[in-house]
Amino acid sequence: MMEQFEMDLWSPYVVGAGIGALNTLAFLLSDRPIGTSSAYARGSGMIERAFRGSKVEAKAYYRKFEPVVDWEVVLVFGIVVGAFISAILSGSFRVEAVPDLWATRFGPDPLLRIAAAFVGGVLLGLGARWAGGCTSGHGISGTLQLAASSWLAVACFFIGGVATAMLLFGAGV
Amino acid sequence: MAIEDLRSNHRAQLAIGLFIGIGFGFLLQKGGVTRYEVIVGQLLLADFTVFKVMASAVIVGMVGVHLLKSLGLASLHPKSGSLGSSALGGLIFGVGFGLLGYCPGTAAGAVGQGSIDALLGGVGGILLGAGIFAWRYPSLEERVLRRGEFGDKTIPKILGVNPWMVVIPTALILLGLLFWIEETGF
Numbered sequence: 001m002m003e004q005f006e007m008d009l010w011s012p013y014v015v016g017a018g019i020g021a022l023n024t025l026a027f028l029l030s031d032r033p034i035g036t037s038s039a040y041a042r043g044s045g046m047i048e049r050a051f052r053g054s055k056v057e058a059k060a061y062y063r064k065f066e067p068v069v070d071w072e073v074v075l076v077f078g079i080v081v082g083a084f085i086s087a088i089l090s091g092s093f094r095v096e097a098v099p100d101l102w103a104t105r106f107g108p109d110p111l112l113r114i115a116a117a118f119v120g121g122v123l124l125g126l127g128a129r130w131a132g133g134c135t136s137g138h139g140i141s142g143t144l145q146l147a148a149s150s151w152l153a154v155a156c157f158f159i160g161g162v163a164t165a166m167l168l169f170g171a172g173v
Numbered sequence: 174m175a176i177e178d179l180r181s182n183h184r185a186q187l188a189i190g191l192f193i194g195i196g197f198g199f200l201l202q203k204g205g206v207t208r209y210e211v212i213v214g215q216l217l218l219a220d221f222t223v224f225k226v227m228a229s230a231v232i233v234g235m236v237g238v239h240l241l242k243s244l245g246l247a248s249l250h251p252k253s254g255s256l257g258s259s260a261l262g263g264l265i266f267g268v269g270f271g272l273l274g275y276c277p278g279t280a281a282g283a284v285g286q287g288s289i290d291a292l293l294g295g296v297g298g299i300l301l302g303a304g305i306f307a308w309r310y311p312s313l314e315e316r317v318l319r320r321g322e323f324g325d326k327t328i329p330k331i332l333g334v335n336p337w338m339v340v341i342p343t344a345l346i347l348l349g350l351l352f353w354i355e356e357t358g359f
Contacts, residue, residue, distance in 0.1 A: 012225035015226050040277055044301070082282070083283070083284070085195070117290040128262070128299070129303050156264045159264065159267055
């Protein structure tokens with residue numbers, strides 16, 4: 001199954017080095033690390049404000065992370081665009097609701113997959129804001145600054161992730 | 174001086190954020206890490222692509238950012254941490270990571286390659302999860318997030334050494350791990 005994707009893939013080392021270079025560029029040009037999860041918090045605040053009005057801005061968390069389009073929000077929008085360009089160029093763009101590996105284990109029902117993904121997404125969004133960062137903000141940008149909080153957080157990301165994946169799929173798949 | 178002007182120019186910053194995001198998303202997709210199978214493969218310890226991408230990014234970025242810092246061209250922005258936030262939040266994140274099979278950045282990338290589960294489940298769920306955190310933030314802040322607080326210290330600061338005394342060994346250890354993974358055939 002992996003062979004057919006091989007042609008579309010770059011070496012993970014080239015990709016990683018490029019991401020490291022982009023991070024360095026972000027520090028130089030914008031005086032900030034790359035992260036994505038605060039964009040979701042701002043996005044969530046913007047959506048809530050659309051329904052409940054500007055009283056949402058009074059929440060303590062949204063005074064810290066104002067619900068506005070900032071650097072990180074456009075960054076996340078850029079990720080969607082960049083991945084789309086890459087997928088179109090390599091011919092790997094594919095509308096798909098159920099990944100093959102999930103279907104092999106849990107069947108092809110898109111509702112089950114999306115429901116599980118949604119629960120996972122809620123925990124991910126909650127945990128990312130709880131820990132103050134995600135796989136980008138802590139996992140790459142924080143560890144490369146040698147921040148103690150980030151090394152602890154990324155260890156916990158993978159402890160929780162490995163345990164959950166092993167529970168779902170059984171060890172040794 | 175020009176760099177200061179650029180950093181304080183809001184519109185230029187949004188353009189830079191967009192440009193860096195496009196590059197980041199392009200690389201994530203080319204690296205295969207926007208694919209569910211690749212991320213879950215890493216969590217099942219069967220496919221080490223995610224580790225290879227992350228470790229290479231950390232090696233290059235760590236040397237790059239510390240060079241900028243040594244040249245006086247950038248400053249570090251380490252996040253503050255505690256057991257209650259970094260460890261507990263990290264574990265919650267990890268469970269979501271295993272269930273969703275994408276993280277916040279790669280979920281956005283997966284949306285760009287057509288993954289509906291990443292859009293409806295991933296992005297939708299993450300937005301709701303972040304909203305729940307914002308809603309519960311005042312009481313979490315009071316009861317949990319400050320437990321075992323250790324601040325925004327970096328490892329060199331804790332050890333009381335020049336940052337390069339940690340940067341170089343960390344880069345060498347990560348390089349060694351990458352060579353070892355290649356040797357063992359992952």
